[in-house]
Amino acid sequence: MSDTPPIAPQLEARRAGRFLFHAGVALLVLWVLVPIWFLFVNALSAPSEVTGFPKRLWPSFDLASVQFFLQFQGVTQALWNSVKVAVLTMILSIGMGAPAGYALSRFDFPGKEFFRVLVIMTRAFPLPLLALPLAVMFIRTGLDDTVLGLALVHAMLALPFAVLITFSLFSGIPVELEEAAWTLGCNRLQAFIKVVLPLALPGIMASAVFAFVISWNEVFAAAVLTIENRTLTAFLLQSLNVSPLPLKFAGGAALVMPALIFIFAVRKYLFAMWGIANR
């Protein structure tokens, strides 16, 4: 009709655009949430339900699958190994990463920018490339198949993040606060402990948690470098083709859960890190 207002096509286009936008968001959300939902529904259902179809929207909270998983030969040992490696990774990467982050934020030294690039460069080498020489070196030094050996590799993977997060953290604490502490009778270490550390502690904890998650989820190095002392990821990978479905789902949920909870708890600090990294 000739008396249709000329605004209509524009309005329609905008409506279509909005529909596309919301559809895109929904798709992305489903992309992430469906596998997680699937994992939890199956992990918290009875083994008979796991193989059944259709799925329930809400799990039946039957703990038989989880119980079966925990009683499976070697699972508790692998779980305990995972915890040990992850905690050690956390300590190593913060112990080395936080001082590096502090140095980067407070001191000017020759090659500082190069060092920053180098820190990130450690992530540029694919782990499979390093795995063989590492395995040979570990066997020679007796570090193979040990918690410490694996934790060292995981610490290397977590270190760039630890350095970047703590760097942005320390940079966010005004240097005047430290200087004020020096004029009030502190030496460098005392000023750090009494002023910088209390302010940086939540962020350092976040960085530690992130290192924990990196180690917890890592599978390649764990599978290559351990035989007897498998971590949970390596153990599940190894027994993937021989284990029943309920075990896989319960194992998957056990791997995903801590990572999800932790990352959610520390998301603020991770965004801060990306903010710095993008600059």
Place this chain on the structure above:
Amino acid sequence: MAEIVIKGVAKSFGAFTALHSVDLTIADQEFMVLLGASGCGKTTLLRIIAGLETPSQGEVWIGGRRVDHLPPRARGISMVFQNYAVFPHLTVFENIAFGLRMAKVASSEVDRRVRRTAELMHIEQLLKRYSGELSGGQRQRVAVARALAMEPDVILMDEPLSNLDALLRLEMRAELKGVLAESKTTTIYVTHDQVEAMSLADRISVMNGGYIVQADRPTEVYRNPAARFVGSFIGNPPMNFLPAKPDGAGRWQVAGQSFAGPQGAAAEFAIRPEDLHPSDTGLSAEVRVVEPLGPHTLVTAQVAGQPLRAVLDSDRHITPGQVITLAPVPDRIRWFDPETQKAIA
């Protein structure tokens, strides 16, 4: 007793020289203001005295003790920072007590001193608060109280009022002056605000390009600038400068008028805007802009092609375009060497 002696202190950052061999002596209990535009080296000098910066050359003595190799904590100084640097994770009480606790002062004495300085700075009702719950002015008070509680020989202040709004700055300025005079410490105070400098200082060190150009009493710095820069930096509006031509021995031609001046080959004529008065004879000035300011009227005029500003009585009616005759007060005329930019006595 805390006399501060600075001997040949220089500081370079790479190729940039922030300070060129500065010599300065600050008497015990003196209030010294380091005044200059940003980048003149005043903050660098203060940080060197505090021990937060190492001088490239020279010596710093505080109370007869050479301190340039000592860390800040061993120098007997307290410092107030531009952004206050109040510790956000401690209460106001613990902020003020911080230095005392580091010095292992007995807790009853800590309590007494914190309460006394808090009272002095009128923040006794804020002792339980955290810095996030304070206004800028209150944080400023906490920072000063924290420095005073140490009962230091020397207090160093780095533009402490520059982050406050105009009214609060005025109020704090008067208060600081009273409190610091009573505390009997030697004070070094860095600012770029000349009014602040004039009102607070026993002596002002005017700095420019890494040099101390003049260090003297405020009225002296204002009346008898040692260099052209001082005259043009201090005073609002600043000093007027006019070129002068030799007119026989000891006489100079300025805009067609003859003035008695120094001997020599070249000189520049200088006069403060408030030292020009309307008269029958004098400099012929064409009025460009008239700004009534209440008590005075600021007149911007043109004299022999040069801009000239005069502060005149406000009951005189002047309009732009008018030509007036301004006579300089004879004993307020100053002369500068155009070559060295220094004052000619």
